[in-house]
Amino acid sequence: MKITTAIASLLLGVTVNAQGPISLSLQQAMELASKQSYQVRSSALEAEKAHQKVKEITAIGFPQINAEAALNNFTDVPKQLIPNFFTPGTGPEFIAAQFGLPWNASGGVTLSQLIFDGTYIVGLKATRTIAEKSVLDVELTAADARNQTAKAYLGVLAAEEGARLAGEGIPLLEKSVREVTAMKDAGFMESTDVDRLVIQLEGSRTQQRSFVQQADIAKMLLALTLGVPQGTPITLTDDLDQILDDANETALTEQPLDPATHIEQRIAGNLVMLQELNRKNERAKAMPSLGGYINHQQVWNGPEFDPGGRYPFFPTTVWGVKLTVPIFSSGNRYHKVKQAEIALEQVEINKTATEERLRTFAEQSKSTARTAFENYRTQERSLELSKSIMDRTNVKFTNGAAASFELTQEQGNYLLAQQAYIQRMVELLMARADLRKALDLY
Numbered sequence: 140m141k142i143t144t145a146i147a148s149l150l151l152g153v154t155v156n157a158q159g160p161i162s163l164s165l166q167q168a169m170e171l172a173s174k175q176s177y178q179v180r181s182s183a184l185e186a187e188k189a190h191q192k193v194k195e196i197t198a199i200g201f202p203q204i205n206a207e208a209a210l211n212n213f214t215d216v217p218k219q220l221i222p223n224f225f226t227p228g229t230g231p232e233f234i235a236a237q238f239g240l241p242w243n244a245s246g247g248v249t250l251s252q253l254i255f256d257g258t259y260i261v262g263l264k265a266t267r268t269i270a271e272k273s274v275l276d277v278e279l280t281a282a283d284a285r286n287q288t289a290k291a292y293l294g295v296l297a298a299e300e301g302a303r304l305a306g307e308g309i310p311l312l313e314k315s316v317r318e319v320t321a322m323k324d325a326g327f328m329e330s331t332d333v334d335r336l337v338i339q340l341e342g343s344r345t346q347q348r349s350f351v352q353q354a355d356i357a358k359m360l361l362a363l364t365l366g367v368p369q370g371t372p373i374t375l376t377d378d379l380d381q382i383l384d385d386a387n388e389t390a391l392t393e394q395p396l397d398p399a400t401h402i403e404q405r406i407a408g409n410l411v412m413l414q415e416l417n418r419k420n421e422r423a424k425a426m427p428s429l430g431g432y433i434n435h436q437q438v439w440n441g442p443e444f445d446p447g448g449r450y451p452f453f454p455t456t457v458w459g460v461k462l463t464v465p466i467f468s469s470g471n472r473y474h475k476v477k478q479a480e481i482a483l484e485q486v487e488i489n490k491t492a493t494e495e496r497l498r499t500f501a502e503q504s505k506s507t508a509r510t511a512f513e514n515y516r517t518q519e520r521s522l523e524l525s526k527s528i529m530d531r532t533n534v535k536f537t538n539g540a541a542a543s544f545e546l547t548q549e550q551g552n553y554l555l556a557q558q559a560y561i562q563r564m565v566e567l568l569m570a571r572a573d574l575r576k577a578l579d580l581y
Contacts, residue, residue, distance in 0.1 A: 247455075529552070
């Protein structure tokens with residue numbers, strides 16, 4: 140019942156389809172992806188298939204009714220030689236006798252019922268465990284969808300922030316180019332000074348366009364992870380600074396991992412259960428099986444095609460039970476059981492390995508997130524210092540106390556600092572997203 144409810148809720152969720160422009164916070168985007176991303180929708184349907192498989196296997200243990208009908212016309216009625224007991228001693232020793240009539244028809248119904256079969260009992264448990272695994276697979280797919288969506292969402296915010304930073308200095312550079320051009324026309328500056336500033340201006344514009352293009356690509360990836368059509372207008376409502384300074388995100392590096400509740404560990408445990416049932420199934424093949432049946436038929440024969448006319452239908456009814464007892468298989472069943480036992484040992488090793496891998500990956504992700512946070516803070520200070528130096532140099536240049544070479548050099552350093560800052564920011568955001576996945580917090 141729990142499996143059915145889980146699958147129903149998942150299938151209900153995937154019917155949600157975003158239409159037209161959508162406005163989403165990070166949490167809303169992750170929830171939307173967990174319901175209607177392409178992978179989740181496919182995985183939910185796979186879970187429903189597994190649920191239907193349970194019903195299919197269950198039906199084997201219930202009564203089975205089959206009907207059949209047949210019509211035969213012998214253009215040459217079979218004949219057979221029999222001893223000549225009509226005129227013994229005076230005729231041929233054997234004569235040809237015709238048994239049967241040219242036309243015959245029959246119709247019948249058979250009711251069969253499985254009474255006992257060990258493999259059926261074990262198989263029924265196994266299908267339910269498979270259905271449980273399919274639900275766990277959907278849960279894992281939904282967590283992956285949240286993780287991918289979070290990365291795409293944060294990637295859009297980071298690229299837009301890069302475009303904003305790159306665009307901040309463009310008006311100032313444009314103003315400097317105009318002033319230097321005027322001073323060159325008045326004979327106070329050389330054309331080289333103008334060219335240096337123009338090159339720097341074009342570099343800033345190129346960097347801004349690059350960030351804008353990155354934001355567009357990130358939005359396409361976001362639409363893909365959300366399961367919405369490409370081109371759907373998507374507005375992101377969360378503020379990047381609040382996400383970066385969120386105390387809860389920073390505290391993730393101190394949060395402990397509980398491997399037993401991690402989705403990957405639960406899937407590994409489910410595989411152990413499945414393999415244990417497979418071992419039991421192989422053993423159950425050595426047990427007897429018992430089934431019963433009832434068959435009723437109506438049979439008609441005649442020299443001409445006239446069912447039920449001159450010659451009536453004659454009933455035939457039979458019932459019985461069939462007991463099958465495996466006795467000797469030349470070691471076939473024994474070796475299958477041994478293979479199942481070895482496979483069980485393998486999945487038990489995999490379960491232990493999964494737990495250790497999750498612990499290792501969690502600690503590795505925590506270390507990566509801590510380092511990324513320190514690098515981000517360091518680069519944030521470097522960006523502030525670089526901007527301060529550029530601003531002071533620009534004032535000196537305006538007052539004639541600095542050469543154009545110094546100004547363009549500091550502006551170039553500021554552009555490099557912007558690139559490094561956005562790169563460190565992206566590394567921090569992705570490291571936190573990976574850490575959430577490692578801690579099974581999606």
